[in-house]
Amino acid sequence: MPRNCTGAATSTEGGCGGRLHGSMIAEIENRLRHSLPSGLFEHVVATARAAAHLAEKCGTDPVAVTVAALLHDCCRHLPDDRLLNLAEEFCIVVNDVERDKPVLLHGAVGAEVARTEFRVSDGRVLDAIRYHTTGRSGMSPVEQVVYLADKLGPEKGGVPLRLEGADDLGAALLACVNQSLRRCIRDGLPIHPRSVEMRNWLLGARAGRERQGGRSLPQEG
Numbered sequence: 001m002p003r004n005c006t007g008a009a010t011s012t013e014g015g016c017g018g019r020l021h022g023s024m025i026a027e028i029e030n031r032l033r034h035s036l037p038s039g040l041f042e043h044v045v046a047t048a049r050a051a052a053h054l055a056e057k058c059g060t061d062p063v064a065v066t067v068a069a070l071l072h073d074c075c076r077h078l079p080d081d082r083l084l085n086l087a088e089e090f091c092i093v094v095n096d097v098e099r100d101k102p103v104l105l106h107g108a109v110g111a112e113v114a115r116t117e118f119r120v121s122d123g124r125v126l127d128a129i130r131y132h133t134t135g136r137s138g139m140s141p142v143e144q145v146v147y148l149a150d151k152l153g154p155e156k157g158g159v160p161l162r163l164e165g166a167d168d169l170g171a172a173l174l175a176c177v178n179q180s181l182r183r184c185i186r187d188g189l190p191i192h193p194r195s196v197e198m199r200n201w202l203l204g205a206r207a208g209r210e211r212q213g214g215r216s217l218p219q220e221g
Ligand SMILES: [Fe+2]
Pocket: 072, 073, 076, 106, 107, 132, 133
């Protein structure tokens, strides 16, 4: 794997670096079928299905969300020391929370593996993989859909979604991040700063809509 610390691990800020083709989906799924543990493979396929469903409701690019959802956990099965080594190879800046809990790096490492080994160059897809665990402030529509789809699985205690409009999407994201933060507090785990930033961003967006007289988001669950 290339060692180039001039920006390989930086966010693409939602930019689109290359073309996506629907034909990529079957090829990626086939590769993952042979490289992931079976339970994880079933999870990513279910996440891709949920993401495509959400994308249809939200008017988001279905190919982008499906490719991102298939690849979002391509490094989830790797042990902590392997994730830390790959993070170093890809010049990913590791913070204290991630060093304490390296599994949190599987998104950032996975994005680099998607770029280098699966030849994905679409920035929306790479960012959705990179931030699917923690979320972040200013998530793009593709990031939001993949984040939600990943949290909808029964093993995650997914929140119910109505998704009748932007407010409901924001409410669903807020419920998911609240649930994730509560779990960290309950289990005595550190909270990733990007998750706090995501929550503050969602609360700010809700307050902005309320100030403009838009329909209020439901109270956080
Ligand atoms: Fe994950």
